[in-house]
Amino acid sequence: MIQEPVGTQSSSKSQEAALIAGIRQFNRYYTIQLGLLQQHVFDSEYSLTDVRVLYEIHFNGKTTATGIREALLIDPGYLSRILRKFEKQGLVIKHPLPEDGRSAYLTLTARGQKLMQTMNELSDNQIRQMLENLAPEERAKIGDAMRLVRYLLKAPGGAPGLEDVVIRHGLRPGDLGNIVRLHGEIYEKEYGYNIEFEQYVMETITDFMKTYDPAKDRVWLASCFGEMVGMIAIIHRPNRKAQLRWFLLRPDFRGIGLGRALMDKAMEFCRQQQFKEVYLLTTNQQGKAASIYTKHGFVKTASVPETVWGQDLYEERYERKM
Template structure:
């Protein structure tokens, strides 16, 4: 259904009004000499005591190099310090210093003051009308949108039942989409059977995309040696493809490898996985090996892809 011209015009007028209003509400940011991106990093750091650079990149959808410059600026200004993990010396948590917390508290106070000034002249009834209208806009527009990767959160730990469900997803989806037989599901079971006893959160990481309390995507990084890691179990449920979720999971996985100072990460796939291979190549993986096999009821090429890692932080 196309939009009503009068509705479109009303929305455009409201957008211009609200954009100007947001500018007024962000005066305190301009006065602080911080950019909106820098304030976003500051607020996220203020919400967590166990935040890494890789996690910030995923949460804020920010380029790693740009984030690196912000972190260095914060360190130079004495707003942030790095804390080495007790479990893994290659992992560093980013935390606000007392000065950083004071800066954030000041921004919060100014922001609250500006909002108070904005609505202070309104009656209680009018204030409720404003917030009610805001909630209505948000709820109606969110309900009208298809599920997207912004509605999905990434969980980094395994819970009982996760592995069983991942095995099911791999077996079912690969049978439907690639014609793999039961041997493939047996193979997936074997890989998890080998992984779980050796699972070390200090070196390995699961990334599970969760929507409505259900796993809709996955990828994992497994340590092969001190300097080499393997990417495994990359999967996106068909209902959540085409929304950037695969790119998001791959980026988080690669960022984790950099945090752990792995020098290279590799993966094994088959020539039939064309969509996944396209994502791997865009992420920076390059094919380094290939062999022809009769595997899982199919004739295919097993392929290896590698990525050499560089560090900006």
């Protein structure tokens, strides 16, 4: 059994301790900032738990006591007392379930809905005050960071979908470096490519910029949580041909339709430019990407054995007539 060096173990524990301390420090700041330690929320008669129960009913439209208990992990007896209080105050009404007369689903009354509207407005205003002195890009960073935390901790509804991804074109400072970085990181992790591959991508970027024409060339960049998660490019070539390059998706953003969306944009651009042919160079290791190519009308026309980037592979060429 191979044991981790003592120095590495100590460093790992120190990093974990620093992370835990940082999270706890943030939790203390945020609970104070939102007034979550106060006995009542927004100087009302309702506790934080009361409001969370009301919000759960409001958010779902209708739900059961069991659904609330499972969502909020509340003691059954405590929840029953809260719901009885809400019924007496005319905030919640029970509706017997047709299939089980002993059970009921809960909805907010008009009075309950009005209370939730007031609570939501107060909460929104409180957060607006927190953000009012921040620049737009700083606000965006906060939103992205909070969504990223929910995603990484696998919170319900935290996984991003295609609707959460922003796809843009038009190169900005920093984009080229991010293209190279993402290629280097992903290909090393998935295929074991060495640093020479990252150098190769840098060289292709340099060659591209020497003849870059925004009217004939286009690079689409996909981002989510403020980070680049995918890309594709079309580069004009002589004789009304074009080359597809740098088609890449971060692994955790595959399977949501992003690859198809990027390819659709690239092919539509080729039609607009009236290119006669589009080609691409890849390797036999990129099987998933190849399936997307063939679905978009590309045909493999060559496969040549190569030893590059620390790998024995086949360099493949795909072509599509437009």
